[in-house]
Amino acid sequence: MQGFPFQPEQASTIARSVDYLYFFITAVTLFFTALIFLIIFYFMLRYRRRSPDERPKAIEGSLPLEILWTAIPTLIVAVIFVWSSTLYFQNAEPPKGSMEIFVTGKQWMWKIEHPEGQREINELHVPLGRPVKLTMTSEDVIHDFFVPAFRVKKDVLPGRYTTLWFQPTKVGTFHLFCAQYCGAFHAGMLGSVIVLEPDEYERWLAGGVQGESMEAAGEKLFQGNGCITCHQGDGKGIAPSMLGVYGSTVHLTTGQTVTADDAYVRESILSPNAKIVMGYKPIMPSFQGQLTEEQITDLIAYIRLLGKAQPKSQEEGKQ
């Protein structure tokens, strides 16, 4: 279903299924608009006033009709609701093994960071046919990452991470818009998503290395900021080791548990006292204002890497 007039290009795996739903709702809209218009025109002609003292008989109403025209719209919206929610839930989580890319929004540009260390501004290069997961945050106000050809959109918020994924199905350059008003040059916060053939993407990746990988940058930050002093790898430090932590379930002093994901690691860096791991004391200083958004994502990338390693010893608090 491509090539309708006024239809945006379909360039992702979900675009087609979103368009089918769109066409269905369009058909419902057109049908009922036409129905109402036709009935009104017909009644207005058929029952036009023929003499000034005409007094039509009163009609009270009709319970069966009321039930009928409550049931029909209910049924139709139920179909749309189930269809669209199923589609939405199917597409909510990125597939396993997605490529991970970090996005930082800033008045008025998109900063992109690839795990291998490539950095781009207002351009996002991705390979054809691979699912790509974006982890996004903002340095200032709320932005919104919108690629019409992929039918994806997600707000980019300061102080937290949101994620979005897509799998391109077409080579080419596609609009990337900011869809949440963000100030004077909101309209200029434009970028492009450039989808390349896989081998071309490899060439692009190899060609333009501007720095070290995110993980390497994160490791330097981990040492340079003194994290390593307390978070020792062997678990003997005064703070928990980071080995095997990412993705695991962490037990807190409050008795609650939390999954160590991006949001948790970020919070632990910026507001360390919000959640204390069982068996440890709230002694870590906050790094709020000392790290840029990119440095935080680099640190997270490194902690993710450490998460894949096995912890060397069982800490006391862990059950």
Place this chain on the structure above:
Amino acid sequence: MSTATLEPRVYAPRNYLNADYGWKSWLFTLDHKRIALLYMVSVTFFFIIGGSFAVLMRIHLVEPQGALVQPETYNKLFTLHGVVMIFFFLIPSIPAVLGNFLVPLMVGARDLAFPKLNLLSWYVYIVGGLFTLYSAMAGGVDTGWTFYTPYSSTYSNTQVTAVAVGVFITGFSSILTGLNFIVTIHKMRAPGLTWFRMPLFLWSMYATSIIMVLGTPVLAITIFLLALEHLFHVGIFSPALGGDPLLFQHLFWFYSHPAVYIMILPAMGVVSEIIACFARKRIFGYKVVAFSSVAIAVLGFLVWGHHMFVTGQSVYEGLIFSLLSFLVAIPSAIKVFNWTSTLYKGSISYEAPMLYAMGFIGLFTMGGLTGLFLASLATDVHLNGTYFIVAHFHYIMVGGAVMGYLGGIHFWWPKISGRKYPNGWAALAAAIIFIGFNLTFFPQFLLGYLGMPRRYAFYPAEFQVLNVMSSAGATVLGVGYLIPLIYLMWSMRYGPIAESNPWGATGLEWQTPSPPPTENFPVIPVVTQEAYAYAEEEVAGD
């Protein structure tokens, strides 16, 4: 050589318009009908201001790089257009103008329950309006009418506080009006006017008033918190200060989604009156229509999260808000079916108010159905924040609410002014508005689906054709709005004198002279019939 004949001079009977003269008699009046006229002049003034911002925007968007102003100025134009149109035109339009004029007349009372509060509400509204106009002249504000944080609270260096104060103050005028209507409808109905004999306009005013009284305080608090953060950097919404940016959106839409129903429910009430009169039929399924207004008012408070499907809120939250949003569509659909069925076997005449009412049904149907795209999660992800949204809510709030307001003005104009307007011109204006409206806003649905985000001061060239079409339509629409302004003003002086019931309508307001005397009714009427007793046997038996 004519013979001069001495005719006895005819004095117009005393009515609310000629009861007293001079500016004091207007600015200190406690008569609900005069206060309604104060509101009518004020909302018309704000409509012209808000409309001129829209004209400038549409001229600007004729060219992809922007034809008229700098992006900063464009951002201020759409912000003030939204603020003025929503808070100073649409919300007060039908309730404060037609509601003020008609609620006491329709219930058969001499005034609203609290006439002094009523006058106070107009002054409060004007003070709020002056703050907003001041902010516009002192450099404007560029946050969008939605004031999303943290942009509005910590980044924008425009007149956020002045506008926030203006909107905050104006909110109290809504609360006072709503309170007045609720008490009046409960306590001051004429003998025999039971709840189910009330005209549907009163039902819709009642539902609207409940939203105003329950919802507006939340907006006031939200705006107050925003101003606190903007002025004193108290951390509430800005993450840099330890706040939560999405909290603002939750609070804001908790009021601002029901506010959509503050704008549309009154128009639905107007349309019910007009259709019954010009089809000479009682409204098909009267009780269903009345209760669907109440259902809309209640459900309207539970759907705010559908504005936030792409903010990263939990998928389950999205699921529930999507379901509730679909549910609120059903009472609206029921109303459309009942209005349409009212025409069945009626005696339909095509006078101007009826044309506006039919225009309302057409545009409201399209506006309502396109809401399905946005209640549905998967399609909303693509359409949210694009021109599709802009088109959808203009179909409801301009196509629906403004069409309803104009229909009501045309229907009750003979009662309000005591004069008739030229029906041909009025019918022409209704047609021009309907066509101009569709030319302006239909292309915006297409733009939205193609992916053009809203609030863009410049845009990729591929969107130009549709933008030019929209701007061309806007000129037609603008002409359509100007015509009634001219002939209605003309009619105040030159229009033929209107009789007390020119349309042959039921309803207590038509049983008193046009214009009504200050005390509305010489003797408080006794109601013996249901509303809309248009049928032959009922009229004969009256």
